[in-house]
């Protein structure tokens with residue numbers, strides 16, 4: 001079981017990461033807009049712009065997934081189930097939580 005103190009530490013990290021992810025999502029939002037055919041792009045060609053957009057969309061997908069994980073982890077702190085794998089009900093390894101406090105499952109369940 002995690003101590004109250006440990007949980008507070010993870011919560012601080014989770015909130016900081018959530019803020020970061022939200023900022024990143026906002027930062028790339030304009031890249032995700034559809035590329036207008038007659039857009040004045042300077043030295044960029046339309047193909048380049050579309051490739052950038054593809055990358056931005058992919059990146060945003062990753063960020064949104066991360067955002068969901070962070071949100072879920074924070075919710076589990078609120079309801080008092082944080083640090084316990086929801087699948088096998090075992091305590092999560094703190095070494096894992098130190099690296100990824102938003103990890104939804106323990107190592108063995110994640111690997112399945």
Ligand SMILES: [Zn+2]
Nearest residue numbers: 085088106109
């Ligand atoms: Zn598990």
